[in-house]
Amino acid sequence: MQNTHVDVAIIGGGPGGYATALRAGELGLSVALINREDRLGGTCLNRGCIPSKALITATRAIHNVRDAKRMGIDASIQNIDVAKLADFKNHAVKAMTDGLASLLAARKVTVIKGEASIVENHHVRVQIDQMQIEGGAFDEITADNIVVATGSRPRPLPGHRFEGPLIDSTQALDLPTLPKSAVIVGAGAVAVEFASMWNAAGVDVTLLIRHERVLSHMHRRTSMALTRALAKNGVHIITHSHLTDIDDSANSAGATVRYSSDKDKDATEHQIQADVVLAAIGRDPNTDADWFTSSGIELDEHGLVKTDDFGRTGQPGLWALGDITPGPALAYRAFEQGIVIAESIAGRDPKPVDDTTVPEVVFSTPEFASVGLTLEQAKAATDILEPQETAYPMMGNARMLMSGEAGSMSIVSGAYGDKPDTPVVLGVHMLAPDAGDLIAEAEQLVGNRVALSDAARLIHPHPTFSEAFGEALLKADGRPLHTR
Structure with a gap:
């Protein structure tokens, strides 16, 4: 002792x-x-x-x-x-x-x-x-x-232990071989990142999600853009789905995943065969x-x-x-x-x-990043006046156009009650290559309550992805340059 x-x-x-x-x-x-x-x-x-x-x-x-x-x-x-x-x-x-x-x-x-x-x-x-x-x-x-x-x-699926083809994120990182097919249950950051990763490596990926979009707790417009981008890249996304069973009793490797869908009026049960099933429903x-x-x-x-x-x-x-x-x-x-x-x-x-100043980043392809308030949250806050949301068309950015990736950019602005005449940046939500790096500037603006007019005067190098954020700030400040 x-x-x-x-x-x-x-x-x-x-x-x-x-x-x-x-x-x-x-x-x-x-x-x-x-x-x-x-x-x-x-x-x-x-x-x-x-x-x-x-x-x-x-x-x-x-x-x-x-x-x-x-x-x-x-x-x-x-x-x-x-x-x-x-x-x-x-x-x-x-x-x-x-x-x-x-x-x-x-x-x-x-x-x-x-x-x-x-x-x-x-x-x-x-x-x-x-x-x-x-x-x-x-x-x-x-x-x-x-x-x-x-x-x-990692949180297990109700009624199922992590064993056989049903794995958690830790096991997924140490697979000795890449699976040919995978079902991922979940719609959060871990689920989306593995969907992007495995899809890029040639795995046939199916994503079972309970709502109409991935990252359903996040900014709607941006998460919808990511959902479409994942589907475009080849991820099979089954929305409004509910897992009913995972059967690995067959002699062959893998599992049969059974699920129902809110879209079916007669509660039809569907099934998918997969080499592995990743449960990514939280921790x-x-x-x-x-x-x-x-x-x-x-x-x-x-x-x-x-x-x-x-x-x-x-x-x-x-x-x-x-x-x-x-x-x-x-x-x-x-x-x-x-x-x-x-x-x-x-x-x-x-x-x-x-x-409210802690950014969230999902390293999908393309990347999702968000910091601060959504418009709904700003409207619900009692100390925020005249909140509004400004969406910027990302395809107007040269680097976005070259990348071939989907994009989204939204800025939420409004004034705090103690400074009613000074609108500030309340939230920024984006989908773009390197969005995880770009969100750092937005975090500084949101966390320090920088006046929108001052933020919009910051100069961004051309042509860069960051320039899209600068253009969005100009638009939010009522001074759009390359957009209406």
Whole structure:
């Protein structure tokens, strides 16, 4: 048994946990970061953001080769070496996780591998492999502050376990071979990204979605444009569908997926054969360990930890962040939550995370990106005056025209009640190549409440995709240049 006392003990080595550790260490606090896995980085670095984007980068190269014929270039894909593709993905993951370990060491963060639990106020017990610690299997840590960042896991389909051809996103990233056919159940970011990725690699992809469009919780016009773009690229999208059964009892590999559709008046059941079925219907918070209840952490009806705007739970010195808290389950939101918590612990006076300024990006082909309010949300807000939406025709942009991709650009503007004569940018929603990079400028405008007239005067280089955003701002400000 070893006993350690630190200023901050963090349970979970994902984006929120390690961001807290890095900032706390930078501020001179003593920090212990407890991670139950061999590698730091959590889902994002090991099973989510980084490996998936590595594969998306590779399969976009395939998409571009196939699109080259449109421009007069006769090229073809001879072979996809799945083993080398996996090496490319794994190299990206290793580079990021090794770099993270070096950063934590430089900030003098003590990293402990083991399974952590809160056993009493300000005490964390870590179950450690017997071979790692002489004289006992547990490490006892006391801390003035404990930060819980245990993350989330893929949500299974009701009544079905992840087994056989029914897989989750983690398993999908490690398939030894590309399937010939795949059914994806879901319409969110993970479902759409895998649909784009596999489709580009030549997989016959069917997407089962419950509503009329993918990303149904997002900006309507932009998500409808993405739905059409996916269909144009070859993804089979079955709207208004409801999964009824997955049967893998046949002798042959794969599964029979059965579903019904709201479009059928007689409740006809349809079926599809597929090599794999990816369930991508969301993620569940890792808050079901007994110590959450015994330590007095209060959960809401979704199993999420209740906190104030700064991450404080109802227990003194106990904080929570990331996927286990209400709000967008995004790595970069967790980064900022971690910074806010570390600075709060250190006695600084940080601003809390404003979820309306957190951008959402889907790395589909083309990319979807959104930040701020939709028109409906702006109209529902009591402190916003005269909200309006401006749509810009993206085909008026030279680079969009050259790309051959679908596009969409909408700006929501309006004035806040404390400055009724100064309209600002309230939200931006776009579909375009590199939209994930373009949204960063929009985030600055929305987050800093930049006056629309000032934003519209910013100059964008020509010809670029970003120029479309500049043109849209001009139109929103009542000064359209290359459009009516």
